[in-house]
Amino acid sequence: MSSQPYTAGLHQSSTQSHRQAAPKRPLPNRADEPPKRALIGQNGQNTPSGGGTPNSTGNAEVDVKQQLLNYQKIFDHASYPFINDVSAYEKLSKIGQGTFGEVFKARCKTTGRMVALKKILMENEKEGFPITALREVKMLEQLKHQNITDLIEVCSAKTGSTSTSKDRTTFYLVFAFCEHDLAGLLSNPKVRMSLVHIKTMMKHLITGLNKLHRSKILHRDMKAANVLISKEGVLKLADFGLARPFVQRENPNHPRPLYTNRVVTLWYRPPELLLGDRAYGTKIDVWGAGCIMAEMWTRQPIMQGDTEQKQLTLISALCGSINPEVWPNCVKMPLYSAMAAEPNSALPQGKGRCLKLKIRHLMKFDSADGKPQSDPYGKKTNDQVPSDDDAMNLLENLLAIDPDRRPTADEAEDDIWFYKDPVPRANVGDLMDTIPTSQFEYTVGKGAHAGRGRHHNNPQRPHQAPRQSNAIPAGQYRDTIF
């Protein structure tokens, strides 16, 4: 061993602290190595023996392997003073499955605090630690806000150092636990929300979104399932697995950086993304906020397309046709001309905007006796109670086809609706008190968006693929959900 070159650093330590022979730990399973590396192997046969080094190929190979074993031996047992082990938390139950891992409910063993543990899956990562998870940690570290989910710390767990399969560290993000998510809440017909509850939650949502955008971050996955509500009735934006920092375009002549358009769950995806825009900005999240707002009354996602084309058709049907009249820049969208030219176009023309027609009758003020008039099934309408036109206006704006006409989160936060009676409260704690058990989309429906809304028996429901495809590791694309 000591005759091997290049491991001087290791030798010193191994003689000091690890005198016993290295335990023959199996190497991490590398069967999933991409085949491209086979190229390297062929290269090896031509390795120059020249250059003056006496040691040649075989030696170095053993060397690197030995080095790896040495590192594992040393660092697996090294102390990490700044990071907690996940054993500090007691896992209680599985409450969801995010983009890059499972989510568990857990209790801190020392403080008794309830937390959510989000496991970062790394099994299939070719490029080391997933950059999406790194981004999420980084952004959440900076985003400390009442309406954004609170990252407490990152924990590590050494997955069975004796197990044969994976010999890698698992990391958990530890979040403050929130009792409910909005999707689960809305799908529960027993939850009766009055206008002030809706308004408060929308205020929180928009405030959180504004904080996000002011911090130059795009959420890119706004949907009801990613909106959590704590026991205290405070709404929090969650799941930054797709979020990314963006660059504000100061000079309009300067081209915007391009991002991937394969983001946002299909039902909440704005028309510009569906038309292939890659220079999008904060307005994509505003559209999502609009969808969520409408969902507060309809109690189910308003546009449930199963393909991009279907989604566009649904948008056209609800918000009116997409054409240069309502959206001058739509011709600049990469897919617009191709799609509009198609015979059976996903962009049907001549459709009027019927959003108001369909939703206005649901947006009722609370009746005089304080009974909430919003109906969980959105069927019955009480014609005696007037509709809330300010809410309707805000929704109209949030769901504008033209992204430039949508308000920014900042503008939406100051919308007149939030200053009219009933004014939003600090929280919706009173509503939360009426709900005894946790409402999670995952636990409530046991499946993606399953059992939500009134279409229980509708065979046209979007297929149930999302759960499986949600289990795909980070770095892959979420739009396989659809």
Next chain:
Amino acid sequence: MSFSNKLITEKNGSRYGRMIHPWLRRKQDIMVDTPSRRDGMSYEEELFKRQQGGVFIFDIVLHLTLGKGEHGLSGVASTLFNRFFNVHSFKMCDFRDVAAACVFLAGKNEDSPKKLKYVVNHLWQLKYPHQKHFPSEQTFVDQCTVVTYLEEVVLRSISFDINVDLPHQYVLKLMRDVEKGRNVYKEMVKTAYYMATDVLIITDWSVRYTCASIATACVNIAAYFHNIKMDEIVPPELANHWFCFQDESMTRAEVEVMTTEFLDIFARNPAFHIGSLKKIDVNGKVKIVGRAKTPPPQATTSLSASGSSSSNLKKIDYEAYKGRQKTISASSGNESTPTTSTRPSFLPDVKNQKVVEQGLMEAQKQRGHYHNSNHSSTSSSSNGSYQNGYHKSSHHSHHSDMKRQTAYEDPTQPKKMRTDYHQSFVASSSSSSTTSISENGRYVQQQQQQTTTIMTTQQQPPSQQREESAYARQVRLLKAGAQQPVPLMSLPPPPLPPQQLQHLQQMQSQPPPQQSEYQKMCMALDKTRNQQYSAVNHHNSIIPTHPHHHLHHPMSSTQQISPPDESSPPLTSMILLPPPPPPPVLMPRRVDEIEDGELV
């Protein structure tokens, strides 16, 4: 972009960005207790390793970015590196592997991710310069596993405290306050801005001072080099607190201590003159220890003649300064000829073989026949020097490289390159163990002479040489037994007798091998993909007699490889980091790894 650079003053009352964990320690604490200290390593040894690691990071980044360098990337990577070794001992691992893992992690952190295979390739080539390629696929895979494993270890060690603050923006902020729109100290601001990265690399300040303090020190050092006194230029309202800008704990004395410490490092370690530091000393104010015999190549400009302006500075040792002037002028004749020689754009000569592999062969093609004619006139004896120069490429600006390289190629100046060895310690140690000896010995010896103050240093080069070898012998005796021929920089190997040195040089001068199968495959694939490469391939195939040409004379388009400090963003912009360069096209990309849909 690096929104991580934002100063956040909430939580923990921390002033240094969101720094969750107490990374900053005072020097006296570091001297007493660190993990490395517990393993019996002295502060000087540890600092030297930190510096070496920083320079190694700098090199990897330089290679990853095709010679451009990336301020944010190397700054963040070296900060992570230093944090890591606040938690772990240097004796636990080879710091070069950790450095690579830090670069890999910092790339993701800075949103300009570097592909694992490139990081690993460059790590390998810098670590085992004699063995250009991985001996087997398994080695490559193992090396990849080492880097990813260490990445996880780094993340665990630093506990995801990855929002790294950089001093650059503070430099600009401070100078904006100081200048008040006068815009007269532009050069100085530039110097301070660019050196901020290099300071993070060659000092351990990233775990000792806040970024605001580092920025203050950078400004002060830049002022020193530009013969400016900060106290004289700051506006009256800042007079007594410009140095505690954004960090109330700073004092004037502390800034002076930092300045002195930096100049000390700067003077002692010519090998650490990376990036902007090569050209920082335009007025020749610091006498470089160990360089007395060889005039520093960057001091060749006539700028040093304007010494009169510096005479009013009390810190300057006039004697030393005069002596230096002499050497410069003596050498200027030597140097000027090659500089003005017929090869003004020959910088790429010194670039690495990788660059060729990376498919940047167009420019080589353009100059192909020029190389041919020039090289054939070069005797085989110059090959050795040639290779040495090639290894140094990463440490010196292309400007000076250009000069020196031409000198190397001139067979009539074989001595020159010998003396130049001393200037690139890391490079030489990684290129051949023989060249590193003297430097190693010297360094440790210099570390013992802690009492020297640089600015007034007047070392006698010959005596120093003697001491040094004596010390090296001492070290050898001390380490006898456990000694092995490792090119690990930390262990000063015994000096070799001169014959052996020559022998090794001869071995080095052996022409590098033919184009490997793999490279051919790459090119064949590239050819099918990219029409522009086909011509290059053709060109390569018709000069099989000069394969080393191909390996060591990569492309040279000045737009693509420019000195790191000049390719950086304009100073006026608040954007810190230059946009990431186009990814190197080392390997033909398979369809399934095309970045088209990569999550961005």
